[in-house]
């Protein structure tokens with residue numbers, strides 16, 4: 001019998017965690033050679049890192065592929081690092097000392113790389129290869145996968161795989177709603193996916209549509225970089241933070257318009273009948289589950305949820321009884337790196353035969369129970385408790401070896417956000433895994449501009 005062949009799509013934090021645990025267990029001799037899967041990891045970017053790789057590009061890249069990156073310059077972690085810290089590789093281990101709780105993007109990327117370098121994972125990734133199609137062939141009982149070598153601009157011969165592990169992320173294809181009159185709006189309209197620099201908002205009046213993380217950060221970043229006013233428009237409920245005076249919230253925008261003469265501004269009308277003069281529109285309206293390369297019957301669809309339907313353990317694809325397609329990181333996220341890591345170890349245990357699936361009926365009932373509970377989860381507290389249980393369940397099933405429950409940190413973080421949305425990133429937490437107390441940041445978030453790793457480390461107290 002030949003070893004199972006696995007196609008791993010994407011080398012962001014989720015995909016890299018699969019490679020990490022597989023290699024760790026292999027080196028520990030914990031996987032019998034006959035159970036060791038042969039994994040091919042395809043990544044369309046030129047490096048591992050997923051969204052944590054900053055790119056200046058928007059739209060399509062030099063190979064005509066959709067640009068994956070949604071991160072902008074001046075992006076600081078929106079949750080405390082203590083809530084995403086890997087228990088077996090702490091921030092203290094990586095940086096050799098304490099760092100503040102809310103590092104900029106480059107510092108988090110560096111941390112991820114530190115853990116991946118422990119097992120020299122990069123050579124295991126086939127970079128600049130984009131998966132173009134995945135079909136399941138019942139006659140062969142295999143997935144047939146077509147991949148494009150981007151540098152050579154060449155489709156490779158179709159390859160057969162026993163499993164497909166989809167780690168392509170779901171915060172990359174923007175959800176772009178239409179608002180009446182938007183085609184005639186005289187200013188710039190952009191989705192947060194295409195945002196790279198906040199400097200162009202200096203001196204402008206900005207409309208932000210949306211009421212979640214991207215909307216919150218868009219409002220704060222705009223005023224940090226000199227926007228004169230920001231109006232946030234919500235569909236369901238306002239964010240209701242104690243905003244600075246220059247930020248306000250309105251119900252859903254119903255129409256936008258303006259004057260086409262050079263230098264003239266635009267306006268927005270809201271469902272309460274009020275109007276505002278605006279220069280720019282930022283659509284912070286979230287992202288789509290978008291997997292165009294997956295065959296129709298293998299495609300996850302729907303909104304951004306804590307527990308998307310149809311996935312056993314939030315991971316195994318259930319439709320049509322095809323349980324050899326797995327989705328990692330498809331959840332809405334409070335927990336991030338550690339959730340992907342628990343999911344990855346669970347996946348590795350499954351791929352290596354250490355975890356056996358129950359019957360289809362049991363899997364469907366289990367998934368349904370989680371979906372039903374998620375539907376009842378409304379408040380941040382309930383959502384955090386829900387995701388904590390989800391992560392702990394995965395960790396228990398896969399013998400993760402550490403208690404990943406950091407709900408107390410998340411609850412405290414929510415309290416800080418409610419107290420003052422402009423200062424919550426200046427607060428400090430204690431690491432559950434190193435016991436280390438974080439120092440205050442070198443500069444408050446609302447004043448910090450230089451997001452480079454070099455500047456961050458230099459400005460850390462004690463460095």
Ligand code: FAD
Pocket residue numbers: 009010011012013014015042043044045049050051052068070071072076077078079084129130131132167168169170171172293328329333336337340
């Ligand atoms: P991704 O990071 O999206 O990686 C997916 C990988 O798959 C990419 O490298 C992509 O190139 C590759 N890929 C996609 N399609 C193909 C294909 N067809 N063929 C080959 N490769 C493919 N999380 C936090 O913890 N803290 C934060 O502060 C934070 N801020 C965020 C800010 C923004 C603006 C966004 C959008 C997200 C943020 N996140 C944050 C959440 C982020 O989603 C996760 O931290 C993490 O990056 C998800 O990892 P992933 O591996 O699942 O997906």
Ligand code: NA7
Pocket residue numbers: 078171175177178192209210211212213214215234235236237252284285286287304333
């Ligand atoms: P989210 O968290 O999925 O939120 C999307 C927001 O966009 C949410 O408030 C939605 O309102 C709103 N939305 C979606 N469609 C519309 C329309 N048609 N009209 C008005 N408002 C709309 O995405 P984010 O980008 O904020 O966050 C994604 C990740 O990036 C996250 O993990 C962060 O770490 C950064 P709703 O509340 O559903 O009514």
